[in-house]
Amino acid sequence: MVVLSKIYTKTGDAGETALGNGARVAKHSIRVNAYGTVDETNATVGMARQHSTGEIDAALARIQNDLFDLGADLCRPDMERDHEAGYVPLRILERQVLRLETEIDAMNARLQPLRSFILPGGSALAAHLHLCRTVSRRAERLTVELATMEAINAEAVKYLNRLSDWFFVAGRIANDDGKADVLWVPGLTRDA
Numbered sequence: 001m002v003v004l005s006k007i008y009t010k011t012g013d014a015g016e017t018a019l020g021n022g023a024r025v026a027k028h029s030i031r032v033n034a035y036g037t038v039d040e041t042n043a044t045v046g047m048a049r050q051h052s053t054g055e056i057d058a059a060l061a062r063i064q065n066d067l068f069d070l071g072a073d074l075c076r077p078d079m080e081r082d083h084e085a086g087y088v089p090l091r092i093l094e095r096q097v098l099r100l101e102t103e104i105d106a107m108n109a110r111l112q113p114l115r116s117f118i119l120p121g122g123s124a125l126a127a128h129l130h131l132c133r134t135v136s137r138r139a140e141r142l143t144v145e146l147a148t149m150e151a152i153n154a155e156a157v158k159y160l161n162r163l164s165d166w167f168f169v170a171g172r173i174a175n176d177d178g179k180a181d182v183l184w185v186p187g188l189t190r191d192a
Contacts, residue, residue, distance in 0.1 A: 020076035020089065030146045035074035037139035038160075042067040044135050048128035056125070056170055059103060063163065066096055073156050074143065092155045100162040107169045111178045119182040122175035129174055133167035136160055 016024045017032060025032060042064055049060050069090055076089040120130030140160035146152055172178040 020072065021078055023077070030142060030149065031074065031077065034139065034142040034146045035071045037135065037142050038067055038071045038074060041132060041136045041139050041163075042071075044128065044132045048125060048132055051123070051125035051128055052174075056173065059166075059170070062099075063166070066092070066159070069096070070156055070159060073153050074146070077150060091153045092159045094155055094158075097155055097158045097162055100159070100166050104162065104166050104169050107173050111169070111172055114178075114181075117184040118172070119184050120171075121182045122171075122180045125174040126171040126180075129167045129171035133164045133171065136164045136167060140164060 015027050017027050019025060019031070045060055045064050045067065049057055049064075052060055070092050072090040073092050078089070120134075121127050140157065140163075143152065143157055143160055147154075147157060172181055175181045
């Protein structure tokens with residue numbers, strides 16, 4: 001259980017932060033950037049939820065919890081059981097990835113196939129979901145970069161990849177099942 005009795009500790013004043021295993025690293029390290037961008041993704045989901053209801057809101061609530069799991073996963077560099085602490089670190093699991101795939105497939109079944117790229121926008125919820133998509137893609141890029149340097153949980157990368165797809169499809173659902181998508185018209189404004 002996490003207990004936060006004091007919010008500021010002054011331990012980061014020299015530009016370092018503690019990872020989940022207690023190791024201190026630079027705040028600009030790729031690992032901190034990766035899980036920090038996961039946290040940023042979670043904040044954008046919180047903004048999207050200001051405009052969501054029903055099944056999409058319930059799914060977004062699950063995703064927010066998953067994103068905390070993912071942050072815990074990424075802030076813990078050791079992949080094996082922590083023998084000192086006596087527990088296995090929290091990791092994203094394949095079933096969390098599969099749940100996203102199942103939800104994407106169910107939403108996508110309601111939509112007509114795209115014949116053009118779409119512009120981020122439409123309804124307020126769709127616009128926020130597109131922001132979630134782009135921030136989660138950045139989190140994915142940083143996590144993939146981290147994976148080139150250190151061992152990480154492969155399911156973490158898969159989760160982020162599916163998550164951005166989930167946001168894309170949910171954005172189309174939020175635009176009246178794609179009927180209110182804003183389509184890209186190539187070259188439309190070149191001569192305007």
